Amino acid sequence: MNTLNSIIISSNLQKKLIQIALTSLPFESCALLFGSISKNIITVRFVEQMENTKQSSIEFNMDPDELFKKYQDLSYPNFNIVGIFHSHPGPPIPSSTDIMYMKINPIPWVIYSTTSNELKSFLLDEQLSDISIKNKFVE
Numbered sequence: 001m002n003t004l005n006s007i008i009i010s011s012n013l014q015k016k017l018i019q020i021a022l023t024s025l026p027f028e029s030c031a032l033l034f035g036s037i038s039k040n041i042i043t044v045r046f047v048e049q050m051e052n053t054k055q056s057s058i059e060f061n062m063d064p065d066e067l068f069k070k071y072q073d074l075s076y077p078n079f080n081i082v083g084i085f086h087s088h089p090g091p092p093i094p095s096s097t098d099i100m101y102m103k104i105n106p107i108p109w110v111i112y113s114t115t116s117n118e119l120k121s122f123l124l125d126e127q128l129s130d131i132s133i134k135n136k137f138v139e
């Protein structure tokens with residue numbers, strides 16, 4: 001059952017994600033979100049831009065070697081990869097390809113639309129659900 005209901009991304013990190021998306025145009029951009037999970041709330045602490053090896057405006061792919069390196073990166077020893085970010089030059093809704101990869105990566109997928117300027121987060125557990133994005137912790 002999906003009990004995760006929110007992801008905290010500070011305004012500064014949201015700005016960074018938007019900047020990554022805009023500077024990658026016309027291609028989709030992608031990034032890893034590092035942070036921590038406690039009490040069903042994810043807090044993003046760092047954002048690491050990844051190269052979109054597809055160089056495509058309709059899909060993205062991360063280089064497996066770069067991904068492996070980031071997973072082993074000791075710069076953030078206390079943090080895990082808690083989300084996957086990418087941008088869409090269209091609505092911020094997971095594509096059928098996204099859904100396929102979301103099934104094997106059941107962590108929040110954060111999508112920014114460079115056309116509607118919306119930042120959204122989704123999780124595919126048993127079903128696809130919206131995860132609300134907050135910019136600070138609220139009890």
Ligand SMILES: [Zn+2]
Pocket residue numbers: 059086087088094095098
């Ligand atoms: Zn997508």
